Amino acid sequence: MSNELDLLWADFATAYNTPDGYLLATTITPEPPKSDPARLHRWQRWTNAYSVQTDLRYKLQYNPNIVLEKKEASTWLDVFTAYYSFAGKLLAAEEAQKAGKRRDADWSAVYEAWKDVMSALYRGYSNNIFAAWTIPCLYIAGKYLRVFAIKADANAASQRDSGLAFGALQEEDAFGAASKNEKLEDAARQINRIFALCLSDRSEVQSSRKWALYYIANLLFKTYFKLNSISLSKNILRSLKASGSDMPPLSAFPKAHQVTFKYYSGVISFLEEDYATAEEFLVSAYEMCNIHATQNLQLILTYLIPTKLLTSHRLPTSTLLQQTPALDRLFSPICTAIKHADLRAFTLALEHGEEEFVKRRIYLTLERGRDIVLRNLFRKVFLAGECEPAVTKEGEAPGPPVRRTRVPVKEFAAALRMAGAEVGDGEGGVDGDEVECLIANGIYKNFMKGYIARERGIVVLSKGGAFPGTGV
Amino acid sequence: MQTAPAYTAVAARHTLQRPDPPPAPAKPQKVSWSPDVRLYVQRAFEPDNAIPGIDLPMMQEKLKVVITQAAETGQLQGIDWSTYPLPQDLIKADRDQTAIYGVQNAILANLNAPAYPQNDGVYPPGSVTKKRKNGDVDMMDPEPREITPPWKKKDTKGGLEDRITGKNKNKSKKEKKAEAVRVHDLGANADVLEKRRQRFGLTTLEPPHFLSSRDESPEPVSTGPLVGTCQKLEKSYFRLTAPPAPDTVRPLPVLEKALNHIRSKWKKEHNYNYACDQLKSMRQDLTVQHIQNDLTVKVYEAHARIALEMKDLGEYNQCQTQLRALYKSNLGGKAEEFTAYRILYIIYTCNRTDMNNLLADLTTADKQMPAVEHALKVRSALASGNYHKFFRLYQDTPFMGAYLLDMIIQRERIAAMAVICRVYKPDVSLHFLAQELAFHGEESDTSDPDAGPRQCLDFLCQHGGEPFVERKDDGDVRFATGKAIAVFEGAKAAAFRGIDIKGQI
Numbered sequence: 001m002s003n004e005l006d007l008l009w010a011d012f013a014t015a016y017n018t019p020d021g022y023l024l025a026t027t028i029t030p031e032p033p034k035s036d037p038a039r040l041h042r043w044q045r046w047t048n049a050y051s052v053q054t055d056l057r058y059k060l061q062y063n064p065n066i067v068l069e070k071k072e073a074s075t076w077l078d079v080f081t082a083y084y085s086f087a088g089k090l091l092a093a094e095e096a097q098k099a100g101k102r103r104d105a106d107w108s109a110v111y112e113a114w115k116d117v118m119s120a121l122y123r124g125y126s127n128n129i130f131a132a133w134t135i136p137c138l139y140i141a142g143k144y145l146r147v148f149a150i151k152a153d154a155n156a157a158s159q160r161d162s163g164l165a166f167g168a169l170q171e172e173d174a175f176g177a178a179s180k181n182e183k184l185e186d187a188a189r190q191i192n193r194i195f196a197l198c199l200s201d202r203s204e205v206q207s208s209r210k211w212a213l214y215y216i217a218n219l220l221f222k223t224y225f226k227l228n229s230i231s232l233s234k235n236i237l238r239s240l241k242a243s244g245s246d247m248p249p250l251s252a253f254p255k256a257h258q259v260t261f262k263y264y265s266g267v268i269s270f271l272e273e274d275y276a277t278a279e280e281f282l283v284s285a286y287e288m289c290n291i292h293a294t295q296n297l298q299l300i301l302t303y304l305i306p307t308k309l310l311t312s313h314r315l316p317t318s319t320l321l322q323q324t325p326a327l328d329r330l331f332s333p334i335c336t337a338i339k340h341a342d343l344r345a346f347t348l349a350l351e352h353g354e355e356e357f358v359k360r361r362i363y364l365t366l367e368r369g370r371d372i373v374l375r376n377l378f379r380k381v382f383l384a385g386e387c388e389p390a391v392t393k394e395g396e397a398p399g400p401p402v403r404r405t406r407v408p409v410k411e412f413a414a415a416l417r418m419a420g421a422e423v424g425d426g427e428g429g430v431d432g433d434e435v436e437c438l439i440a441n442g443i444y445k446n447f448m449k450g451y452i453a454r455e456r457g458i459v460v461l462s463k464g465g466a467f468p469g470t471g472v
Numbered sequence: 473m474q475t476a477p478a479y480t481a482v483a484a485r486h487t488l489q490r491p492d493p494p495p496a497p498a499k500p501q502k503v504s505w506s507p508d509v510r511l512y513v514q515r516a517f518e519p520d521n522a523i524p525g526i527d528l529p530m531m532q533e534k535l536k537v538v539i540t541q542a543a544e545t546g547q548l549q550g551i552d553w554s555t556y557p558l559p560q561d562l563i564k565a566d567r568d569q570t571a572i573y574g575v576q577n578a579i580l581a582n583l584n585a586p587a588y589p590q591n592d593g594v595y596p597p598g599s600v601t602k603k604r605k606n607g608d609v610d611m612m613d614p615e616p617r618e619i620t621p622p623w624k625k626k627d628t629k630g631g632l633e634d635r636i637t638g639k640n641k642n643k644s645k646k647e648k649k650a651e652a653v654r655v656h657d658l659g660a661n662a663d664v665l666e667k668r669r670q671r672f673g674l675t676t677l678e679p680p681h682f683l684s685s686r687d688e689s690p691e692p693v694s695t696g697p698l699v700g701t702c703q704k705l706e707k708s709y710f711r712l713t714a715p716p717a718p719d720t721v722r723p724l725p726v727l728e729k730a731l732n733h734i735r736s737k738w739k740k741e742h743n744y745n746y747a748c749d750q751l752k753s754m755r756q757d758l759t760v761q762h763i764q765n766d767l768t769v770k771v772y773e774a775h776a777r778i779a780l781e782m783k784d785l786g787e788y789n790q791c792q793t794q795l796r797a798l799y800k801s802n803l804g805g806k807a808e809e810f811t812a813y814r815i816l817y818i819i820y821t822c823n824r825t826d827m828n829n830l831l832a833d834l835t836t837a838d839k840q841m842p843a844v845e846h847a848l849k850v851r852s853a854l855a856s857g858n859y860h861k862f863f864r865l866y867q868d869t870p871f872m873g874a875y876l877l878d879m880i881i882q883r884e885r886i887a888a889m890a891v892i893c894r895v896y897k898p899d900v901s902l903h904f905l906a907q908e909l910a911f912h913g914e915e916s917d918t919s920d921p922d923a924g925p926r927q928c929l930d931f932l933c934q935h936g937g938e939p940f941v942e943r944k945d946d947g948d949v950r951f952a953t954g955k956a957i958a959v960f961e962g963a964k965a966a967a968f969r970g971i972d973i974k975g976q977i
Binding site: 228230231271273354358359363364367370371431437439441443444445451452453454460 | 824825827828829831832852855856857858859860861890891892894895896897900904907908
């Protein structure tokens, strides 16, 4: 076999002649295409560190199938030279991993080598050598930068834990300032560079790198979330907004970019407690999301369910929850508790799920479901009350009986105790003031309509629609 | 105009109108600068001539002094400016001089230095700041200025002017930025990102160095930890701009004694300016010597408590941040107490992200500690709007948590009033309000049953509720809740408006 990389160069030529950015990107992806699974190894056999430049020059500049301008050819030469060296590092790391010597896998070197590939690509764009149709290459660059950074950080962490690192380093570590995410932070900076590179492209929309913006923005969100510095995402949203007028509309981008972008926008709004906006984004993401992308649907629902609970006090159906076991486990207990107005079960469900809820940053939102539990409980008290005959005017048929609207605070107190609320006064009795406080909050937050007449010890509920939105 | 020369090198500044000249020793006579002087100034600003460790403002300061002196002594024409040493060289020479000159001088300099860093914004405005500034002046030694090396003491006149016009700061920032762009174009973005991050206070992304509080200059990594030789118990704080000399730094045994000394002095005199200053200098001494042990924890804890007591949340927050890291490395200390404070502090700042992160950090064991449990109950009560429970919890807050809750009690009372006004009709008794809102009179005076309601009445009047207070014929004082809805809704909106993410209003 004279040329191990025939397939790659064929793809490269086809990509350039079509032109097809995604095909082009497969020539530099760290994951070999399915049609050519051993491509990384082929690289090693095809050339060596001494002749890589010559071999590549031969392929890129004197290849009858590929007509490249001189500058473009030399930039690709740089990219592939970097790629060759990267491929070596990646193979070494993977082999160490496979051999069970995880700690010897030098992911940090892999990361740095990949960064070189990215930098070579970056120069191609910043000098306006690469056309906009090639941007899928940037996607690949950004995507794997993040992947390798995470691996490198994990590796460094396991080395620290096992005490391989030097003592001095550990000591400073103890003070908490040393970063656990050194490489990922660097990756975030690099991806941000790509973002700026695409944002600043002033060419016409058709041939602009701006088409890469949402993909790269999504990548940045993903990274910032992982780094626990979500607030940085807002800068990205702001820059996107600022250049809105010279950007193609979001709907013109590939669906995958749209869904992911809407998901992150929704979650960011959710975290800022802007639930109306969050709902809009998340619903839209949910509707557009590929039906088979269960993992993604699940992620969207993780935020959409608490959002709906707050905006429209709506709970997911059990059919929806049972579609994925993870969602079922996460939300079913809490939803059942709300439905049954069971305060004790609600508190328990919140406690049980706390770790997971906090991790997903939905705890503080779900916690507010307590208001709905109380609303449901108070509503039950109201419904359990007897009816009074309707006041009938002379000569008319008696109307339907009207439910009693003056409910003693004591009845609410009894219900609260049955449902497991902590409203005791510490001496076996009920703290009536606390019961009033809970009712007051319900009225104040518009879960029920009415007022408290304290001196008479009763709650006067509205005659029409005492519990808005519940049909009562 | 005295200060002009420092700026003549920058052409753009010519056109800008100068603000009111500083009142003090300005020489009335107008001087026009010769081309020689201008060239000298230009040379001073050239990046090639910069000396590491001497930053732009320092150099400008010195430049100003050099030219002013020359002008005052009439030597402007006499000096050969093309060979005259640049200000940065002069500063360096001064420093070397000081190093040789030795201990005495340095200690004097320490005593003379301003007790607080000049970076604005670290402290909350208002009475605390004012008091501190007074303290600053009180502690200033009236000694002549010559003995203080210029790099240790900022010329207050220049500093004030800079702060008013913002020029110096802006310019140096801009220049730094421009330089970053010039020096490595590709890294510019990272640089901007880094700056932005620092502005947002996101310490997680900062490059690893061992301290994060803003007021202490990081030691260059190459220098190993030094061991001090200073034997004095008291030492004023000043912000380091260069590695400290060992004889100005107190070693561990001295620091241990110093902490006891300051503690007893605080108990006796209750002088916050003094205590804060002393503790800051101790913190600095610990930092520059890389000391992290139980004493470090004790110093930060002591400072945090005193700052809490004096409602100096800026300083408190610095200590809290360090303590959090120190507890993680298991050096002992009162983790329970300070974890509880941290929860209460985040409640005060209304920062959801921080609260979520904190909840994620807490272990089951943490949550079972009584003080932490109490703080979490406070959090949960406030989250669900249960003012009744909140005011009950407020009354038995462990440790010094009450100082933190005092910071939020007023706004929570207003919020509760907004609910009560909306919900209770037609009115409620003053006694009920006093009890619900935890007005119990002064602690010292429990005999007077009307002390609480009286306080409550004051509170209502203070927020515009006066017209709705009615005294019935039977002597019962009642509050017409239904009519006061708008007043307390407005007050609530105002009370929750001014809280910024750092909790420094």
